[in-house]
Structure formats: structure tokens, C-alpha cells
Amino acid sequence: MTQKCFVCGKLYEEGREMACSDACHDELVSRLIAEFGEFKKVVDQATGTAYRVSTKDIIERGIRWRDLDRYPLWETGARGPEATD
Numbered sequence: 001m002t003q004k005c006f007v008c009g010k011l012y013e014e015g016r017e018m019a020c021s022d023a024c025h026d027e028l029v030s031r032l033i034a035e036f037g038e039f040k041k042v043v044d045q046a047t048g049t050a051y052r053v054s055t056k057d058i059i060e061r062g063i064r065w066r067d068l069d070r071y072p073l074w075e076t077g078a079r080g081p082e083a084t085d
């Protein structure tokens with residue numbers, strides 16, 4: 001299946017999930033980290049528990065819900081659960 005590279009726009013047959021090459025993949029990762037931050041807050045819908053998941057892991061492996069507990073808990077800090085970041 002031909003896919004379009006998210007970074008350079010080139011069509012490619014085989015490669016990474018969203019990029020045609022390792023170079024484009026690395027570029028994609030750094031763009032997304034710049035946009036979303038190094039970690040993303042991911043909430044387990046079943047338990048309501050928030051985890052601190054590396055943006056790079058999400059891009060490279062996707063979120064696997066059963067693996068969420070491998071990640072550290074999202075710190076809510078001294079301000080308590082009302083804090084949004």
C-alpha cells in the first residue's frame with residue numbers, strides 16, 4: 001500500500017508508520033515533541049487514572065491501553081486534581 005510521507009510528502013511503499021525514512025521519522029518526532037511536549041497525558045478510560053506517556057512512544061508504538069501501567073502516573077502536584085497541567 002502506498003502511503004504519503006507526513007514530513008516530506010513523498011509517496012512510499014515501505015517505511016515507518018507515518019514517514020518514508022528514518023530521517024523523516026526523526027523530523028516528525030521532533031516536530032510533534034515541539035508541538036505537544038515531550039510527554040502527553042493519557043487517561044485510562046476504565047479507571048480514570050492519568051499516565052505520563054512519552055510522545056515518542058505514542059508515535060513509534062501507538063498507545064496500547066494494557067501497557068499504560070508501565071508509565072509513571074501523571075503528577076497532579078500540590079494543587080491537587082484541579083490542576084490541568
Ligand SMILES: [Zn+2]
Nearest residue numbers: 005008020024
Ligand atoms: Zn519523507
